[in-house]
Amino acid sequence: MSETVATARGVPKEIKELDRAVIRFAGDSGDGMQLTGEQFTTESAVAGNDIATLPNFPAEIRAPAGTLFGVSSFQLQFGSQRVYTPGDRLDCLIAMNPAALKVHLRDLKPGGILIVNTAAYDKRNLDKAGYPSNPLDDASLGERYRLHKVDMSALTHEAIKDLPLNTKEKDRTKNFFALGLVSWIYTRPLEPTLDWISKKFAKAKDIAEANVRVLKAGHAFGETAEIFGEHYTVDAADMPPGLYRAMTGNRALAWGLLAAAQRSNVPVVYGAYPITPASSILEELAMHKRFRIRTIQAEDEIAAVTAAIGASFGGAIGVTGSSGPGIALKSEGIGLAVTAELPIVIFDIQRGGPSTGLPTKTEQADLMQAMYGRNSESPCVVIAPATPGDCFYIAYEAVRIAAKYMVPVLVLSDGFLANGSEPWLIPDVNTLPPIDVQFRTESEGFFPYLRDPATLSRPWVRPGTPGLEHRIGGLEKQDVTGNISYDPENHDHMVRMRAEKVRRVAQEIPPTSINGPATGDLLVVGWGGTYGSITAAVERAQAEGKSVAQIHLRHLNPLPPDLGHILREYRKILVPEINSGQLVRVLRAEYLVDAVGFNKVRGLPLASEEIHEAITQLLESK
Amino acid sequence: MTPPGPGAAEAPRKLTKKDFESDQDVRWCPGCGDYAILSAVQKTMPDLGLPKENIVFISGIGCSSRFPYYMNTYGFHTIHGRAPAIATGLKVARPDLKVFVVTGDGDGLSIGGNHMLHVLRRNVDITILLFNNRIYGLTKGQYSPTSELGKVTKSTPMGSADRPVNPLSFALGCGATFVGRTVDRDVRHMEEMLKRAAAHKGTGFLEILQNCNVYNDLAWNVMYEKETKVKHELRLEHGKPLIFGAADDRKAVIMKGVQPTVVKASEVQESALWVHDEKSPNAAKLLADLFFPDYPVPVGTLLDIDAPIYEKTMLDQEQRAISDRGPGDIAKLLTSGDTWKIE
Numbered sequence: 001m002s003e004t005v006a007t008a009r010g011v012p013k014e015i016k017e018l019d020r021a022v023i024r025f026a027g028d029s030g031d032g033m034q035l036t037g038e039q040f041t042t043e044s045a046v047a048g049n050d051i052a053t054l055p056n057f058p059a060e061i062r063a064p065a066g067t068l069f070g071v072s073s074f075q076l077q078f079g080s081q082r083v084y085t086p087g088d089r090l091d092c093l094i095a096m097n098p099a100a101l102k103v104h105l106r107d108l109k110p111g112g113i114l115i116v117n118t119a120a121y122d123k124r125n126l127d128k129a130g131y132p133s134n135p136l137d138d139a140s141l142g143e144r145y146r147l148h149k150v151d152m153s154a155l156t157h158e159a160i161k162d163l164p165l166n167t168k169e170k171d172r173t174k175n176f177f178a179l180g181l182v183s184w185i186y187t188r189p190l191e192p193t194l195d196w197i198s199k200k201f202a203k204a205k206d207i208a209e210a211n212v213r214v215l216k217a218g219h220a221f222g223e224t225a226e227i228f229g230e231h232y233t234v235d236a237a238d239m240p241p242g243l244y245r246a247m248t249g250n251r252a253l254a255w256g257l258l259a260a261a262q263r264s265n266v267p268v269v270y271g272a273y274p275i276t277p278a279s280s281i282l283e284e285l286a287m288h289k290r291f292r293i294r295t296i297q298a299e300d301e302i303a304a305v306t307a308a309i310g311a312s313f314g315g316a317i318g319v320t321g322s323s324g325p326g327i328a329l330k331s332e333g334i335g336l337a338v339t340a341e342l343p344i345v346i347f348d349i350q351r352g353g354p355s356t357g358l359p360t361k362t363e364q365a366d367l368m369q370a371m372y373g374r375n376s377e378s379p380c381v382v383i384a385p386a387t388p389g390d391c392f393y394i395a396y397e398a399v400r401i402a403a404k405y406m407v408p409v410l411v412l413s414d415g416f417l418a419n420g421s422e423p424w425l426i427p428d429v430n431t432l433p434p435i436d437v438q439f440r441t442e443s444e445g446f447f448p449y450l451r452d453p454a455t456l457s458r459p460w461v462r463p464g465t466p467g468l469e470h471r472i473g474g475l476e477k478q479d480v481t482g483n484i485s486y487d488p489e490n491h492d493h494m495v496r497m498r499a500e501k502v503r504r505v506a507q508e509i510p511p512t513s514i515n516g517p518a519t520g521d522l523l524v525v526g527w528g529g530t531y532g533s534i535t536a537a538v539e540r541a542q543a544e545g546k547s548v549a550q551i552h553l554r555h556l557n558p559l560p561p562d563l564g565h566i567l568r569e570y571r572k573i574l575v576p577e578i579n580s581g582q583l584v585r586v587l588r589a590e591y592l593v594d595a596v597g598f599n600k601v602r603g604l605p606l607a608s609e610e611i612h613e614a615i616t617q618l619l620e621s622k
Numbered sequence: 623m624t625p626p627g628p629g630a631a632e633a634p635r636k637l638t639k640k641d642f643e644s645d646q647d648v649r650w651c652p653g654c655g656d657y658a659i660l661s662a663v664q665k666t667m668p669d670l671g672l673p674k675e676n677i678v679f680i681s682g683i684g685c686s687s688r689f690p691y692y693m694n695t696y697g698f699h700t701i702h703g704r705a706p707a708i709a710t711g712l713k714v715a716r717p718d719l720k721v722f723v724v725t726g727d728g729d730g731l732s733i734g735g736n737h738m739l740h741v742l743r744r745n746v747d748i749t750i751l752l753f754n755n756r757i758y759g760l761t762k763g764q765y766s767p768t769s770e771l772g773k774v775t776k777s778t779p780m781g782s783a784d785r786p787v788n789p790l791s792f793a794l795g796c797g798a799t800f801v802g803r804t805v806d807r808d809v810r811h812m813e814e815m816l817k818r819a820a821a822h823k824g825t826g827f828l829e830i831l832q833n834c835n836v837y838n839d840l841a842w843n844v845m846y847e848k849e850t851k852v853k854h855e856l857r858l859e860h861g862k863p864l865i866f867g868a869a870d871d872r873k874a875v876i877m878k879g880v881q882p883t884v885v886k887a888s889e890v891q892e893s894a895l896w897v898h899d900e901k902s903p904n905a906a907k908l909l910a911d912l913f914f915p916d917y918p919v920p921v922g923t924l925l926d927i928d929a930p931i932y933e934k935t936m937l938d939q940e941q942r943a944i945s946d947r948g949p950g951d952i953a954k955l956l957t958s959g960d961t962w963k964i965e
Contacts, residue, residue: 046962192960236964245961259952269715289943291950294714294936299740303707306700310680310711313698314719318711336701426956463696463712463719466675471644471691473699474683483646484691 013223014230020079021186021234022087025178026104027096027117029063029072032175037074038421039179039196043188045246045423048236049078052532054086054605055419059276059359066128071103078186080235084532084539086420088607092185094178096120096152098129114145115181117174119153148227152177152218159217160210169207173214180218187233190219240425247424249388249417250277253347254284256395257319258291263396264403264435267292269311270319271304276359277415278321278349301326305333305346312342313472315439315462317399321347323415324366325356331374334408338378338498340472341449341458343402343409345395346380350414350528352603361603362415364528365579370410371557371586377495379502381405382557384412386531389424391417393432394554400435405505406457412556414578416605417529443467448482456501506558512566516542516549522619523570525595527553527583530606534576537611548615556583559590567593574598574618576611637668644694650685655806655832659753660692662809663722666816667695672720678712679722680705682729685760685834686753689724703734706741709748713933720820721748727768728758731787735767742796744932745824751816752789752829753806757838775837789829790910790924794903799824801906802923805845806832811857811921818923824931844914845921854914858922863895866918875918882908884917900926 025033025040034055044051053076063070077087092113095101097120108114121134141147156174163170176193183190193215201208222228261268270293272282286295294316298304301322308318320330327348337344350366352358366373370382381401385394391413398409440446440459448470449458461468470482478485479494515538526534531552538550551566553559567573567587573595575584581597588595598614600606642664650656667677677695681687683702690697696719700708705723713721723741730738730752741748757775758764764777768789772781793801800822804815812830819826831842844850856866856875864875865887872887876896899905906925913919 042960045960048962048964195960239964241964243957243961243963245956245959255952255955258950258955262950262952267715269711271711288950288955289940290947291952292940294940296710296714298707298710299736302704303710303737303740306704306707307711307714309700310698310708310713311715312711313708314712314715316715318715332701333704340698426961429953429956463678463716464676466673469675469695469697471646471693471697471699473690473697474701475699 013228015187016230016232018232018234019081020077020083021091021232022075022077022089023092023094023182023186024073024075024090024104024107025094025182026071026073026100027094027175028065028099029058029060029070030065031072031096032172033072033074033096036175036179037076039193040182040188041076041421042192042196042246043183043190044076044078044234045244046189046192047234048239049080049234050083050237050239051076051078051246051421051423052083052086053421054416057360066097066099066125068099068103068129071100073100073104078234080237082237084536085605085608088609092182094182096175096178098125098131098135101135102129102131108145110144112145113148113185114141115148115150115178117152117178118149119151150181150221155217155221156214159213163206163210165206165210170210173210176211176215177218177221180215180220181222184219184222185228185231187231190215239423243426244423245426246421247389247392248419248421249385249391249413250280250349250419251284252389252391252424253321253395253411253413254281254288256392257285257399258288258293259392259429259432260396260399260435261291261293261317263429263432264317264399264437266315266317266403266437267294268317268319269294269296269308270321271296271298271307271311272321273298273301273304273326275301275323275326277351277418278323278326278347280418281321281347281349301329302333305330305344306336308344309333309337309340309342312337312344313340313463315460317343317345317403319345319347319399321349323349323351323359324353324369327366327369328373334380335374335376335378336474337408338374338380339474339476341406341498343406343460345398345402346408346410347395348410348412349418350412352601358603360415362529362605363578363601363603364412364414364530365582365601366412367527367556367579367582367586370412377499379499380557381407381409381502381505382412383409383555384528384553385417386528386552386554388417388420388422390554392424392427396432400433401505401508403435403437403460404457405455405501406460407502407505412528414529439465440468441465447480448472449477449480451480454504456497456504503558506561509555509558509560512551512560512562514549514551514566517547518549519569520547520549521570522546522548522572522574522615523567524548524550524574524576524611524615525553525567525583525587526550526576527556530576530578533606533608533611536608537615540608540612541615546615546619548619553583556586564591567591567595572596572618574614576606576614578606637674639665639668641674642667642694644692646691648692649688651836653835654685655755655834656686656689656753658806658809659751659812659830659832660689662812662816663751664693666813666820669817670720670820676718677720677722679724680709680712681724682734683760684726684729684758686724686726687729703729703732704737705729706734706737706750710741710744710746710932713746713748714936717747717933717937722820723748723750725750725752727752727754727756727766727789731789731792732767738792739796742793742798742825742827745797745799745929746932747824747934749820749822749826750828751819752827753832754789754829755832755834755838756786756841757834759834759837763837788910791907793827794907794910794925798827798925799927799929800826800923801910801925802827803829803831803921805842805921806830807846808921815922818926822926824929845919854918856912856918856920858898858909858920858924860898860900860923863897865895873918875912882912882917900924903927
């Protein structure tokens with residue numbers, strides 16, 4: 001379908017309707033690509049599209065300008081149907097400098113839109129990007145892609161030449177030219193960005209004015225320049241009705257804790273040491289002191305987890321958050337919470353490893369660490385969110401389980417979920433399950449390790465409660481009395497007790513929802529941040545008539561009680577993961593099933609295209 | 623607890639030492655200095671004037687760290703070196719509690735040195751009792767971070783190669799607001815110092831020279847032998863000059879230039895005496911370095927000053943946030959900022 005509208009100059013330009021589009025803003029770290037992408041996301045959200053985003057930036061804070069490793073990008077897919085991933089191949093690439101072109105061009109579909117800022121394609125930047133000659137002069141680029149060479153820098157300066165800003169300040173607004181232009185190409189409303197500018201620069205009128213003018217200049221350029229023959233709309237997606245907001249994974253984790261603090265009426269103490277990509281949880285929580293959230297920026301990862309344990313001993317909800325390297329340092333502390341049977345929540349925002357690895361890139365390789373990464377038999381509950389918005393519910397659920405069972409709960413998020421955002425249907429907080437924290441106050445018959453028959457949890461006692469003075473610690477203790485015990489049979493009993501307590505959490509897990517037939521040729525099993533990629537691949541295979549179903553595990557320890565039964569309903573099992581095969585190993589060990597892994601560990605989300613290919617191959621194999 | 627009778631608020635019974643003794647068998651080696659410390663702590667507890675349920679003892683790992691099991695209060699025997707961090711989390715959650723950290727020279731200054739640094743600089747309102755016996759006892763006799771250079775132990779058969787840390791200098795360097803020292807065999811002084819450290823608002827750091835009679839017997843002998851104690855002990859008292867020694871041989875510590883110097887007391891003019899000032903961090907740093915044999919051994923309160931308390935500042939911020947904008951409401955937060963409706 002297409003229609004024509006009259007432009008300001010009376011030249012009609014065609015509008016084509018699209019189901020979905022994948023675009024990526026790429027430029028130097030200092031070019032403001034993250035901000036540009038976020039604003040485009042907000043515009044698309046307001047347009048009613050479903051969205052998934054993928055910010056991708058270097059670990060270096062101010063990487064040398066113009067270099068390949070200094071390139072920062074922001075990708076999003078928006079659509080009129082459900083969007084599960086930020087997309088594999090690009091429909092449109094905005095390359096603000098040669099390095100961005102060099103790094104990202106390979107992802108652009110043939111015939112895709114390529115917009116470059118010609119001003120940045122000078123000798124110096126070309127050298128830095130390793131181009132012996134200017135690729136924009138190569139005719140083949142224009143043949144392969146719909147290339148638009150725009151001197152954004154000159155057009156930006158022209159639009160604001162009379163404003164009292166210096167050259168550097170003026171130049172810094174050119175990302176808004178790109179945003180205005182792309183907003184025109186995809187018929188996005190500018191109002192959300194105009195609002196944002198007026199709020200953000202309320203105290204810097206000239207900068208606000210400059211950004212507004214440049215944004216509008218970009219938009220007008222698309223509308224009037226002869227080079228853009230057509231533009232596009234993407235209709236609002238058919239999404240469940242209600243009030244929405246954009247939500248990133250880390251903010252959702254933080255807000256889930258706020259909700260848990262309010263519903264349980266127990267303060268939360270969050271101990272953390274700054275680490276990428278978890279730091280924004282600490283920063284977010286620190287803004288919400290009104291919720292009785294107390295944040296400790298600890299001296300190290302060990303202090304962060306032990307402060308959480310101390311808080312929990314005091315009757316607060318102790319929470320800590322980090323990424324893989326920090327979780328490794330916290331291991332002994334988590335073990336203490338296991339044996340002291342105190343409720344703490346540990347967020348692991350997984351990133352590429354081992355060691356420092358790829359701090360700003362995503363990975364799913366901490367599953368084994370979460371399950372088994374402590375000395376001796378130290379079982380913890382392990383849960384994982386599937387999408388950025390799901391992080392809200394997972395954080396809330398983590399607190400609920402920790403308090404109910406007096407256990408540490410590990411939450412495995414990842415860098416992709418942490419920074420990625422999606423339109424999120426705002427829940428009615430009253431529909432969240434209650435978190436009913438009962439502190440013991442009755443001294444009659446009290447023992448520190450007296451157990452609730454249903455949950456096996458021991459009583460949570462706030463110091464300050466008269467008559468219940470007691471001592472706990474890291475030494476093995478006698479069940480019920482909590483007295484130090486070196487008795488061999490008691491130790492064996494306590495090892496089993498701690499494991500059984502975690503197993504009992506299975507009674508909290510709802511029936512596993514199956515996307516597809518209840519029995520068939522192939523079941524794809526995923527967990528964590530790969531939900532979108534797997535869903536898109538599975539639904540494509542289903543549309544092709546293949547007998548494929550999907551389940552996505554939010555509970556990894558204990559596993560859902562119905563999982564063993566479900567696995568046996570399919571001839572083959574595929575487990576895509578961003579690691580070298582961790583869940584697949586657990587499934588094979590637990591259920592003696594011939595599950596097969598699909599594994600890529602590149603620091604990037606799995607592409608749904610490659611999962612689809614793996615599905616096809618596995619179905620075709622004998 | 624018995625509920626108070628109608629109409630009259632019954633005065634709480636004064637607690638005794640016995641109230642603070644737990645039912646657990648004490649398992650330190652016979653003759654260990656820890657027994658005297660435990661007894662002194664239990665004895666001074668009633669003087670805090672607090673209900674015992676409001677008192678918490680936190681420890682890490684080591685001989686000293688068994689302490690909480692023997693106190694009939696709330697207690698948490700945690701992991702090696704981490705007691706200050708656990709206590710910090712506890713105080714942030716529960717500023718109303720009186721929290722003691724019991725640690726040793728290895729637990730507090732080696733594996734937990736970082737946490738010790740940060741709890742002191744933050745000035746968390748807790749009392750730290752550091753039992754310094756200059757040896758690793760629980761692991762059976764390796765040298766510790768306070769062992770003297772050249773210390774021959776099982777792990778250093780030809781003598782240790784690392785220079786010792788001075789707990790008092792360390793604490794002062796970290797910005798501690800109360801720093802004191804006492805000796806396990808001087809029960810009266812120890813009780814007095816325990817009360818002072820516990821009464822301090824902010825982190826009270828008390829080094830207790832303690833004897834490990836199995837692996838490092840008489841490491842502090844200079845303070846144990848009656849004769850040497852009289853000669854070398856320097857009792858610090860606020861407003862009093864630094865004078866020490868036997869009655870017939872009184873000596874004074876005075877400043878010559880920037881150097882503390884020991885002189886005969888009779889030869890010093892009153893105006894040249896160094897008068898102890900607990901409020902002076904600079905003087906405390908000089909005092910902390912004095913030790914036998916070149917100098918006397920200072921005991922008592924080196925420093926006692928006021929500074930902002932970590933958890934109090936945090937709670938004040940929370941209260942301010944609530945009074946400025948009201949308590950948090952998650953439903954309001956979720957719908958704040960940019961939202962859009964889908965029909």
